[in-house]
Amino acid sequence: MQKNGYRVQFTSSRIRDLMFRTTFDPKIMDGDIILNLSLIDKKDLDDVLGIFKMVISSGLSVTPYVKIVSEGESIGDLTIEKGKVGIGTVCSITIDGVLLKAGIPVNPKLGGVVQIRNGVPVRFTDVLTYVSTTVDPLEILMSQGITSVSEMLRTGSGKILANLREAPMVARDEIESCLSDLLDAGFSGILEVGEPNTRVLDVPIERDHLGIVVIGGTNPMAVVQEYGIDIDTSAMSRLISFKEMSRIEDLV
């Protein structure tokens, strides 16, 4: 969605802004992360939390942490209106922010839908590059009726939201060290790290680069939508302190 009052802003530009402002340090599990925030009807909260728990415990999220904002409470400049609840997940672009702060020139490239067959990611079937859209790719794709995250949870095969970034292969050791720290901090949503100069899930990668595919933080929201529950999602909504997030098991 267009956030500034004038001139189109492509998602890639907004992402660079958010990456710069990411201060999360996986080693101390502190600092600011990027949040996907959805608004739901208060009456649906129990159902939505149940769905989130199911999706997150199946590994289809960036981290097991969520943020609940009750009616009347504020998050940044947003106050949750009466009858509504805000529910947020960690956005996968947080990982790009962490890689950047480790000195790795990472380039978030595209968001898309990845086909999973019997638990194994096969290929991207639909993609949108960040450099060319003013509306967030995953926000768009989750409203097109082309995901089947709930089917994936039930049968092991389906279509989930994911995104791809490229980084130079010379940085491989630093990337692996960073991703390992992130994994220790609960960032389990890394779907695939490609070999240098090799297509990743059927998407070509720039010469001397490798591709990293991360599960979209909005997959739990996509399942809520697939279940026909009203949900209004802003991907990459804002930054909040990681300390404000709770593990889903502590809520449901």
Added chain:
Amino acid sequence: MQKNGYRVQFTSSRIRDLMFRTTFDPKIMDGDIILNLSLIDKKDLDDVLGIFKMVISSGLSVTPYVKIVSEGESIGDLTIEKGKVGIGTVCSITIDGVLLKAGIPVNPKLGGVVQIRNGVPVRFTDVLTYVSTTVDPLEILMSQGITSVSEMLRTGSGKILANLREAPMVARDEIESCLSDLLDAGFSGILEVGEPNTRVLDVPIERDHLGIVVIGGTNPMAVVQEYGIDIDTSAMSRLISFKEMSRIEDLV
């Protein structure tokens, strides 16, 4: 939407395919045009036709022509299932096909949302470039709740679907001649032809090129959606003979 069984196909590639297959000749008003096709519930047909008539008579469409496909009838390889009706409009990429066949190297660039203030187009507020998305930009944008075509019809101000192509300024005379023939054939949806080397509705244009903005053929569908009526739209669905289209006034 992904149409082929393997490998992602960007919208720009699909557009070139459709432009090549466009045979419409505005001078004799014959040949094949590109169709946007929506499926609606049969019970909603009268309401939908009323909305289409209102939108089209306000000029918010490429042409005043529509195509109705009744339940059980086929269009190409698609047979309309029981309880449904197909309703189609001319897709604005038909204009690119006509320009191409006149020898003009036209480059369909992006689809987006144009803000109109008191009847005057002001700027693109959201855009997606064709070269970078596998899902049609206007299909996407009409489902994001950011259009306000019905408000535009009521008040003269609102946000409508439109798209932009670039062509070299050396072809200016041929472009004007082509657009004039198209206007005579009822293609009244040309919103703006920019000056060479000048931004068009706030979008930068390549050096020595001019930009042409055309109203999206899916605006009538966007209004149906804004009214809360179920509609499932495939932009740039297929080609059909222009002779199969009817003026909306002859139907309602």
